[in-house]
Amino acid sequence: MRYTRYDLKQKQGSNKFFGIILVIIIVAAIFIGTAMSKLLLKSNQYLEDTNSVSKASSSSDVAKANEYVFLQCGIFSKKENADVLMSTLSKFGNPVEINDGNKIRVIFGFYKKDDYYKKATKSLNDNKVDVHEIDYKIYDEGDTNDEIEKIIDGDIQIINKLGDSNVKGIQTTDFKKWSSKLEKGDKSDKNSAELMKLKDYVGKLPETFTKDNIGDNIQFVYDELKKINAVTSKK
Secondary structure, eight states: OOOOOOOHHHHHHHHHHHHHHHHHHHHHHHHHHHHHHHHHHHHHHHHHHHHHHHHHHHHHTSOOEEEEEEEEEEEESSHHHHHHHHHHHTTTSOOEEEEETTEEEEEEEEEESSHHHHHHHHHHHHTTOOOEEEEEEEEOOSHHHHHHHHHHHHHHHHHHHTTSTTOOEEEOHHHHHHHHTSOOOOTTSTTHHHHHHHHHHHHTSOSEEEGGGHHHHHHHHHHHHHHHHHHHOOO
């Protein structure tokens, strides 16, 4: 009987060679994988950086704005109809009538969207009074608009303080001095003329501002904001 003879030494040698090749392949795969991973991470980081830059640039392009609101409870062509609503609102607030062309607007108050505004809207809702908001925005587009905002903010503070039943009048001396010291803004600015009108108006306020002055005050500010809004408001 014949027996097949195996060369064990030769077989072991080939196994060693195959093992070395396998180790080289594994090491190469790990190296290539690591390199590709780093490359992808770098690429992703670049995308994230460019995205954040584009977001920052787009957000910086949008100017910030101060928003002001008149709470309107009705608009009428006849004063006697406006007076009926005024009588109702006067039971829990200081409403005023302002003229807008050939219409009469009944305004419950003039606010920034703060706690005074929230209190006023709640009061109207509790008394089941329909309200329409007339919003105006002044965008931060330079020194002139900044000064306009400061004056209007100061004016609103006076009006809001008079909403307290214990307050009969507000001394305006400090407000007038403060307003006169504000910068005059850029004369070439499109709202320069309106800024000067506001400063002049504040300078002529009565020494003691009372509830009787609110109507004329809101009428003036409403008219001015319409002019300012026409050139600064962005839709």
